[in-house]
Amino acid sequence: xxxxxxxxxxxxxxxxxxxxxxxxxxxxxxxxxxxxxxxxxxxxxxxxxxxxxxxxxxxxxxxxxxxxxxxxxxxxxxxxxxxxxxxxxxxxxxxxxxxxxxxxxxx
Numbered sequence: 001x002x003x004x005x006x007x008x009x010x011x012x013x014x015x016x017x018x019x020x021x022x023x024x025x026x027x028x029x030x031x032x033x034x035x036x037x038x039x040x041x042x043x044x045x046x047x048x049x050x051x052x053x054x055x056x057x058x059x060x061x062x063x064x065x066x067x068x069x070x071x072x073x074x075x076x077x078x079x080x081x082x083x084x085x086x087x088x089x090x091x092x093x094x095x096x097x098x099x100x101x102x103x104x105x106x107x
């Protein structure tokens with residue numbers, strides 16, 4: 001096991017996002033109960049969550065909404081921090097461990 005020098009943000013959709021995503025794609029199996037969310041790696045040593053979220057929310061917002069609809073005009077709201085917080089929950093953590101034996105690769 002290797003310790004990775006990153007913290008993380010776990011971003012999970014709320015029911016509001018799931019409802020919108022299901023409207024866009026009726027074949028979607030997305031549900032609140034089974035949504036695993038996405039992990040975004042951040043600096044390892046952070047003292048306050050708010051500046052990290054403010055600095056990164058636009059990239060997260062775009063990535064999450066583009067996963068359902070690439071056309072920004074079709075999104076249900078503007079790219080604002082308060083909208084991200086309505087459509088997603090965000091949890092922070094500072095420990096990341098890699099259980100895989102192969103090296104990490106970045107694209």
